[in-house]
Amino acid sequence: xxxxxxxxxxxxxxxxxxxxxxxxxxxxxxxxxxxxxxxxxxxxxxxxxxxxxxxxxxxxxxxxxxxxxxxxxxxxxxxxxxxxxxxxxxxxxxxxxxxxxxxxxxxxxxxxxxxxxxxxxxxxxxxxxxxxxxxxxxxxxxxxxxxxxxxxxxxxxxxxxxxxxxxxxxxxxxxxxxxxxxxxxxxxxxxxxxxxxxxxxxxxxxxxxxxxxxxxxxxxxxxxxxxxxxxxxxxxxxxxxxxxxxxxxxxxxxxxxxxxxxxxxxxxxxxxxxxxxxxxxxxxxxxxxxxxxxxxxxxxxxxxxxxxxxxxxxxxxxxxxxxxxxxxxxxxxxxxxxxxxxxxxxxxxxxxxxxxxxxxxxxxxxxxxxxxxxxxxxxxxxxxxxxxxxxxxxxxxxxxxxxxxxxxxxxxxxxxxxxxxxxxxxxxxxxxxxxxxxxxxxxxxxxxxxxxxxxxxx
Ligand SMILES: *Cc1c(COP(=O)(O)O)cnc(C)c1O
Numbered sequence: 180x181x182x183x184x185x186x187x188x189x190x191x192x193x194x195x196x197x198x199x200x201x202x203x204x205x206x207x208x209x210x211x212x213x214x215x216x217x218x219x220x221x222x223x224x225x226x227x228x229x230x231x232x233x234x235x236x237x238x239x240x241x242x243x244x245x246x247x248x249x250x251x252x253x254x255x256x257x258x259x260x261x262x263x264x265x266x267x268x269x270x271x272x273x274x275x276x277x278x279x280x281x282x283x284x285x286x287x288x289x290x291x292x293x294x295x296x297x298x299x300x301x302x303x304x305x306x307x308x309x310x311x312x313x314x315x316x317x318x319x320x321x322x323x324x325x326x327x328x329x330x331x332x333x334x335x336x337x338x339x340x341x342x343x344x345x346x347x348x349x350x351x352x353x354x355x356x357x358x359x360x361x362x363x364x365x366x367x368x369x370x371x372x373x374x375x376x377x378x379x380x381x382x383x384x385x386x387x388x389x390x391x392x393x394x395x396x397x398x399x400x401x402x403x404x405x406x407x408x409x410x411x412x413x414x415x416x417x418x419x420x421x422x423x424x425x426x427x428x429x430x431x432x433x434x435x436x437x438x439x440x441x442x443x444x445x446x447x448x449x450x451x452x453x454x455x456x457x458x459x460x461x462x463x464x465x466x467x468x469x470x471x472x473x474x475x476x477x478x479x480x481x482x483x484x485x486x487x488x489x490x491x492x493x494x495x496x497x498x499x500x501x502x503x504x505x506x507x508x509x510x511x512x513x514x515x516x517x518x519x520x521x522x523x524x525x526x527x528x529x530x531x532x533x534x535x536x537x538x539x540x541x542x543x544x545x546x547x548x549x550x551x552x553x554x555x556x557x558x559x560x561x562x563x564x565x566x567x568x569x570x571x572x573x574x575x576x577x578x579x580x581x582x583x584x585x586x587x588x589x590x591x592x593x594x595x596x597x598x599x600x601x602x603x604x605x606x607x608x609x610x611x612x613x614x615x616x617x618x619x620x621x622x623x624x625x626x627x628x629x630x631x632x633x634x635x636x637x
Contacts, residue, residue, distance in 0.1 A: 245485070272452055278476075280437070328369075335373075337366070359393060365403045398439045500591075618636060
């Protein structure tokens with residue numbers, strides 16, 4: 180008798196894209212040409228692409244059908260209204276400004292609310308979010324709990340805000356200097372770790388007492404909603420949809436990259452409740468993105484995103500999405516390979532410092548590990564360490580505690596066999612770790628250097 184049945188993906192595959200296998204010699208050549216930066220590889224030279232889950236998901240037949248229903252009117256496209264209705268229903272905010280992707284929304288929000296000299300507390304930085312906050316003259320201050328920086332601390336909600344840290348920032352700089360608190364759910368840079376509902380609510384209560392707004396980075400808020408349902412007893416019997424609405428109710432609005440949770444290849448939005456901020460955003464979007472009913476997107480893109488919202492909020496979808504990430508993470512843990520724990524929502528993060536204790540941080544252990552993985556199997560991953568962290572305004576390297584390599588899973592794209600190959604490749608690189616030397620940076624761009632920096636072997 181079958182007592183326990185495993186789950187499988189809640190879809191079947193209707194269209195395929197062939198993959199190319201390369202030889203080690205070809206990969207060595209490609210890697211040198213790319214300056215040991217996986218962002219500079221050609222995707223034709225990649226076998227399994229776990230660089231990012233951004234814009235890399237597979238759309239459904241319904242989303243593709245929606246693309247054919249794109250209303251490409253310059254103004255007032257019906258697809259805008261479909262998206263607006265979906266955002267109001269599932270996120271609960273009143274007003275919507277579409278943008279070409281998440282950073283477009285961050286640009287609008289930061290430009291409107293941040294003045295030079297302001298401080299923006301947040302639960303760990305995100306690259307584009309902080310870059311826009313700083314560009315507007317603000318300074319980011321990290322208020323995440325200390326354990327978020329410890330890759331082995333086993334906590335259910337490692338994305339939580341340390342309320343004492345938040346209170347201390349408010350006391351130090353004064354509420355007037357804090358235009359808003361920026362809350363990510365889930366926290367990408369901590370390893371895709373969720374924030375709890377209780378913590379979100381407490382942040383809202385604390386900031387409300389001081390008249391400070393809260394904006395959510397809702398890029399992966401649906402994944403966060405899943406974790407709340409699974410891990411927070413008070414919400415075990417609530418639907419993901421109910422949980423998402425409650426999460427958003429503790430904020431004044433959100434910036435959103437539709438390229439993550441929402442199963443589209445391009446798109447994003449700013450959503451908010453405050454009419455005045457909305458009005459300004461609607462003004463600015465015309466300058467930077469496009470008219471306020473398309474925000475740099477085609478009507479068909481708006482439709483795909485609207486349909487993506489109702490697919491992504493489904494629990495069978497999220498079980499398979501997060502289940503796949505957990506499957507890889509659990510197998511690596513069984514093999515004794517050091518990963519950030521617990522396994523996060525969108526990615527498995529390898530602890531590069533534990534792979535290469537022989538390397539100094541400025542010999543770029545995580546950049547090195549990403550290069551070694553590519554050489555081994557054509558697996559493409561991403562550095563999340565000192566290269567991603569960049570420099571402060573005085574030119575000093577930010578030196579993050581974590582040196583991580585991110586294996587990020589596109590949604591609905593790879594099979595369990597691809598996952599097994601991935602695990603085997605990480606295992607091979609782990610076994611060869613002792614002889615590995617680091618890298619030297621030979622070209623460093625000014626903004627978001629991890630995208631275009633170049634390296635050579637030491
Ligand atoms: C990807 C991402 C963004 C930026 O969105 P883009 O669509 O890439 O511009 C912002 N915040 C988080 C947490 C993200 O993962």
